[in-house]
Amino acid sequence: MTANPPDVTPDIPAHTGSRASRILGVAALAAIVLATLYGLVWSPADVEMGDSVRLMYVHVPTAVFCYVGCFITTLASGMWLWKRTPGWDVLAGAGAELGLVFVLLALATGSLWGRPTWGTYWTWDARLTSTALLAVLLVGYLALRRLDLDPTVRSARVPVLGLLLVPNVVIVSRSVEWWRSLHQRATVTTLDPQIDGDLLVALMTGFLAVGLAFAWLLLHRFRVGWLEYQAQRIDLDEAVAARRAEAARRTGASAAAPAATSPEPAEAVGS
């Protein structure tokens, strides 16, 4: 990429917004305010857990939407292999990146919930462990995407890895759950608390807020990815055109040069 790329669109507003995304953004902000009010102010503390339940209103939705992101990546990877339109590849990348942001949040809030509840920041609880592995799976997938690969190589390997994401997540979490279930009796203080009444309302608003935020972020991440793809294509076209011009100049110059020098050897030979 050049240091100061030329502004191709001086007259048109340069951003990834649109009417739809603005409506979505406003809705998301409203939902966030509502969820914050319900989660932090209007809902009571849990009888057993205390105020730490308020972290659940963030933890559970972010974990769920991380799975949604992974699902999007796998689905889009499959579609990319089938249809070969670049939008699917962009979507796969967007889903994974959002998944990573949300899984890190899920891990952080889950861990912070664990400290007052269990006394430690980490236990090898099934959910937390498999969530940590999920984070590593996403990091790996994004690492492969970030490599500068030949397009044919990339278009084969990245979607295959993307397709494997959801199966991996499922198998890993099932195995970890089975393993940990052998050691832990079901207790009330698991990461799946029984929530009802006002607390359930708070959780639902959390879901709404996180969901709308996820949708808005996905939309913009997709558009950013699409622009990156287009910018790369433009760069490539320019590079090819520049090389062709260079080659034309050289053949033009070499066509002129022999005509200037050839008479001399003939004269030298002749004399």
Next chain:
Amino acid sequence: MSAATLAMTHAGYVAAGWGATFLLVGGYAVSLVLRGRKLSRQVPPEDRRWS
């Protein structure tokens, strides 16, 4: 532990969790919008799929 004590000891964790969420999501949103603006200047409008 009384309800009051419980509430006091958890406030820090709740604040940290919610605060981190707002920071991370907000920061990510801002970076997306900025990247979008920078890239939009390099790509002519016919190559986009939105207004």
Next chain:
Amino acid sequence: MWRDALLVAGRDLRIEARSRVATSQVAPFALLVLVLFAFALDPDTGVLESATPGLFWVAVLFSGLLALSRSAALDESDGVRDALRLSGLEPGGIFLGKAAAVAVQLLALQAVLAAGVIVLYGAEPSGVALLALTCVTGTAAVAATGTLYGALVSGLRVRETLLPLLLLPTLAPVLIGATRAFEAALGGDTLTRGWAWCGLLLFFAVLYTLAGALAYGVLLEGS
């Protein structure tokens, strides 16, 4: 397809036999890992004995990574990749052949490691049938998954660092299952449960063998 697999397996194993990297470098590395565990975990506290199944399988995974990396490296030069693509060999067969060759090496590694834990950690084998079948299914799982992931990173400069990052989280269920099965065989759990874990390994192996055979064609095309 099976003939193609045998062909490729034979070729991979022949290259290995001639270069002897597995025997002269990977196997010693596997034993070295066992020794390092002893340094880290203090042989006097009894931790080594109780952790033997886990340490065994971690050593298998680490040395397996080396074997898989080499297997992927065999096909990296341009000439070989084009030759494979144009050879008319079925991609599924190529995959099965490579996986089989790695599986043979892994089984040999496990034999070495078994001797290692018996000698170094004083392990006393029992429930040998379960131990053996776990080794077979675990090997199949690691070989199939590793060959598929090896193809994902083949030819890349970052192959050595990317393969572990991609493969090890995927193989976590295999580590869990194989270790639990070994623990059951050695008396730490009921044999029934041990066989159940072995079943998980079998399921995993079948799944990734199918996935690899199907995906190898796509991956070979995009080389």
